[in-house]
Amino acid sequence: MKLLDTHTHVISPDSARYPTDPIGGHQSEWSRARPVDAEGLLRAMDAADIEQAVVVQASTVYGHDNRYVTETVRAHRDRLVGVYSLDALATDAVDKIAYWQDQGLSGFRLFTTGSTMPGQGDWLGHADSYPAWAYAEAHGIPVCLQMTMEGIPALRSLLERFPKAIVLLDHCARPVLNEGAPYAASKALLDLATFPGVHLKLTNRTLAASAEGQSTPVDFLRTIIAAFGADHIAWGSNFPAAAGTLAELADTARSVLGELSSNEQQAIASGTARRLYPFQSSGAR
Secondary structure, rough: OEEEEEEOOOOOOOOOOOOOOOOOOOOOOHHHHOOOOOOHHHHHHHOEEEEEEEEEHHHHOOOOHHHHHHHHHOOOOOOOOEEOOOOOOOOOOHHHHHHHOOOOOOEEEEEEOOEEEEEOOOOOOOOOHHHHHHHHHHHHEEEEOOOHHHHHHHHHHHHHOOOOEEEEEEHHOOOOOOOOOOOHHHHHHHHHHHHHOOEEEEEEHHHHHHHOOOOOHHHHHHHHHHHHHHHEEEEOOEOOOOOOOHHHHHHHHHHHHHOOHHHHHHHHHHHHHOOOOOOOOOHHO
């Protein structure tokens, strides 16, 4: 099964050139304990038989300074595309989107929760972010959302205002899954399928959560496929934030996805990602 990884991070060893400025005020523990630079990511991809990947800005390390992601992608366009972090409330948010897109990146990330900022940020859906959302909608720019289920009402309000916006929910918005099928606690998440631009990023963090309690990964997969369709779900490892080698994370994904039909496997493993992001074709490499 050919995997395309939609959720990796890179950390530069050069802290003078790329100083830390993490969202939340302190650097994430994973980035201190197991940093992986651009070349390390490529080596890990080779070991995991992953040809291409999305490099997502490490918001808990560099905040909105997206230079290292930019330079990483620029040096390896045959294998990587990049997602930058954005302050959507800033008065120059639209200018920043245009700038980072012009630098060769392909979508932005809004960080409303995480290890350095627990809970759900209450700014999601604020009117000051409307220009950024309008620009993303008008230009077909994917928006990654690092959020919890508590942010879904604000997201619904945004999607009602910007119905053509393309959204990827990192870690499937961190649903509680241990009660198992039919996943009543995740109803608000499943109901987002009424918005055609909503996509789920199925990371290894979510696969681990779906194996707890009465849940199984296959039950959860079949539930979200029934709601969203496999063509609206994309796998991502969350390497190196997720513990373990990329090869181990990829093996877990291949094992779980192997329970699905070949068409479903292809969509989640790579097809959805290729539709959303401008990866070079095989013939171009």
